[in-house]
Amino acid sequence: MLTIKKYAAIDIGSNAVRLLISNIIEQKGKPTLFKKSSLVRVPIRLGSDVFVNHEISLENQQRMIDTMVAFKLLMKSHKVSVYKACATSAMREAENGAKVSKLIEKHAKIKIDIIDGEEEAAIIAATDLHSYIDDSKTYLYVDVGGGSTEFSIIRHGETIASKSFKIGTVRLLNDMVRNETWLDLETWIKFHTKNFEKIDLIGSGGNINKIFKISGKAMGKPLTYFYLTSYYNKLQTYSYEERITELDLNQDRADVIIPATRIYLSAMKWSGAKDIYVPKIGLSDGIIKSVYFNTVSGVTMS
Incomplete structure (x- = not known):
């Protein structure tokens, strides 16, 4: 018996914003497989705003909203069942990071978790490297x-x-x-x-x-x-x-x-x-695997 689900990860970085969509392939008695289906990258470069002016500019706020609306539609088209959006250095250091996050949730219906550096490192480190x-x-x-x-x-x-x-x-x-x-x-x-x-x-x-x-x-x-x-x-x-x-x-x-x-x-x-x-x-792969293994127990990672 083969079951295929689609999960997605949104990585809001200081240089670019990425949407990774992966197929989660479950087979009875076998390790779960993770296969990348689609990757979209938009170079918004939030860090150029935040590290210099300490906040996200109005122009990049709108670009972020537009990008997230597009990502939401792409996830719908791909029939993604579960997703998680994480923001890293630029968003967590922006004085208006929380405000921008709320704007995105209002317009794109995407909730963003602004994670700290140690959590980011932990997600990346938890990515399965055995293969x-x-x-x-x-x-x-x-x-x-x-x-x-x-x-x-x-x-x-x-x-x-x-x-x-x-x-x-x-x-x-x-x-x-x-x-x-x-x-x-x-x-x-x-x-x-x-x-x-x-x-x-x-x-x-x-x-x-x-x-x-x-x-x-x-x-x-x-x-x-x-x-x-x-x-x-x-x-x-x-x-x-x-x-x-x-x-x-x-x-x-x-x-x-x-x-x-x-x-x-x-x-x-x-x-x-x-x-x-x-x-x-990278981080996107780690997000997908951490979400999957947090919701499913007794599954061996591959």
Whole structure:
């Protein structure tokens, strides 16, 4: 007996807003399968408002409402049965974040949970990685966002430490990350990785996904520190316009990809990692799985 349900996750980030729709495939006596059905990304970049002016502008408030109305219609068309919307760094720091959330609920009938950095890190860390990783190894999981980056240490398949830092691509573009924050991150990574002889990175986020795609590597194969450093240096030899026209990057990717790569490289340097694996999972996947397993008991994740 096969049962297929559709779940959705809305991730309201500092750089972009995403709607992920997944098929939940239940089979008697077998693990539940999660298959991505549709992903829509809208680059509203709330962080550019909030990190500079501390609130979401009227223009972006309207764009958010329009986007959420569209997402609501898409979920209806896909016959989504359950969804959850989570907002991260930009919405939680915006002085008018709660007000905008209420406006969205009024016009789009979508309720938004504004989650803190630790909850965000926990959702990401709870994402099932067993099909992507070797449980005998130790990993530093790095999820780079626009406003913050979430770090988790995974040892033998279990998360043993997790922390969110206010170091994100949009903050870096606006020169809003203090040296003290970088030092705190360096200290945290070195402290939590010093006892491990070998550690690899797991990278998630749109920028590392794009770099992985450009590399032509097969799924499951890592990018090396040498490759990422070379690509980082290459990016900096091109202007913003040339990254769009010659490197074929979208305009909302062409600027943030440099600070994102800097974060991954810093994490690799401080942890001593030589390889970074890119399983193409993130907060949206974690939201769907956490909602599913909170509503269904006795099911094994796959």
